[in-house]
Amino acid sequence: MLKALLSIFNVVRIGKTNGKRQNDADSSGNRKMARMYIIDGTDVAMTYGEGRIFSVRGIQIALNKYADMNCEVYAIVPQKTMKKIFTDNHTLIHALQKSGKVFCAPGKNLPNGSITECNPQRFILDIAIQYDAVILSNSDFERVSDEKTEWRQLIQHGRLQRYKFDGDNIILL
Numbered sequence: 001m002l003k004a005l006l007s008i009f010n011v012v013r014i015g016k017t018n019g020k021r022q023n024d025a026d027s028s029g030n031r032k033m034a035r036m037y038i039i040d041g042t043d044v045a046m047t048y049g050e051g052r053i054f055s056v057r058g059i060q061i062a063l064n065k066y067a068d069m070n071c072e073v074y075a076i077v078p079q080k081t082m083k084k085i086f087t088d089n090h091t092l093i094h095a096l097q098k099s100g101k102v103f104c105a106p107g108k109n110l111p112n113g114s115i116t117e118c119n120p121q122r123f124i125l126d127i128a129i130q131y132d133a134v135i136l137s138n139s140d141f142e143r144v145s146d147e148k149t150e151w152r153q154l155i156q157h158g159r160l161q162r163y164k165f166d167g168d169n170i171i172l173l
Contacts, residue, residue: 037066037161038128040137041077041102042120047138048165049088054081056089056096058165062136063101065170074100076124079107119144125151128159136161136172 039062048058059075066073075096082097082104084090096102105120121144128135129150137160145152154160162173 035071036131036133037071037073038124038131038133038135039063039066039073039075040121040124040135040139041075041081043137043139044075044163045077045081045087047163054087056087056092057168058170059102060092060096061165061168061170062163063096065172066136075102076105076120076127077102078120079104122147125154128154134159134161136163138162138164 039059041059042054044058044062045054045056046058048061049055059077063073063075077093081087081093087093093102097104105123106118108116110116121139121141124135124137125141125144125148127133135154141151141155141160145155164171164173
């Protein structure tokens with residue numbers, strides 16, 4: 001399932017070479033490498049919702065912040081958040097998904113209507129490794145950081161961007 005989602009990223013992204021991204025050409029015509037940003041959608045939505053609700057508005061604010069900085073940015077959310085009962089704005093989360101900015105961590109729909117999911121943090125870390133991305137999250141990924149050496153190295157080498165909300169403004173720390 002991870003390969004399937006990563007192939008979706010390849011379609012949306014501008015040029016990809018060995019997991020590295022290529023953006024605009026510099027003055028000599030060579031392509032410059034830029035870093036991708038991955039938003040931990042659950043962390044951002046719950047932080048904006050003050051721990052009470054999964055607020056899609058928080059994800060939208062974070063996406064807009066990085067877009068305003070001309071960065072390539074995507075948010076990863078658990079598949080269950082696409083259901084009406086898990087989010088405060090069902091229409092917005094679907095619009096963000098349709099725009100190609102929000103992706104669901106892999107999961108499996110069961111016949112009884114429930115969803116089994118992978119741990120979104122593992123998925124976010126795998127994508128960050130694959131694309132040399134920075135993760136926007138206040139989580140320390142403690143539960144999973146020791147499972148893979150490359151995950152621990154990513155976390156230890158400062159590729160986690162912390163943040164806080166001040167109303168409808170996100171402040172990157």
